[in-house]
Amino acid sequence: VQLQASGGGLVQAGGSLRLSCSVSGITFSVQAMSWHRQAPGKQRELVAAITSGGSTNYADSVKGRFTISRDNAKNTVYLQMNSLKPDDTAVCYCNARRRLVTTTYDYWGQGTLVTVSS
Secondary structure, rough: EEEEEEOEOOOEOOOOOEEEEEEEEHHHHHOOOEEEEEEEOOOOOOEEEOOOOEEEEEOOOOOOEEEEEEEOOEEEEEEEEEEOOHHHHHEEEEEEEEOOOEEEEEEEEOOOEEEEOO
């Protein structure tokens, strides 16, 4: 199983980035996908999630600025990040989760660094 995240980089405050996470080795369409981030000295936090059916939810801190989407034909989940702030600086990770009756399967990508300068 591989989750390959890309799209991070350095951007000025107010700018935009689009993260991508390409998934292989599992049936992408049945996975719940999410993006998480970990800022320096802080715990990892959920940023945005999308179910296999396309329902989404967001952390309050990114609502109205970030959009999560998925393309099942490309086995890829995206995170469009607009109006970026220095507080958004973090390593961003994608996650694939499948919950069965007795077991939950969790897979993580390697992380991509987002740096927002003021």
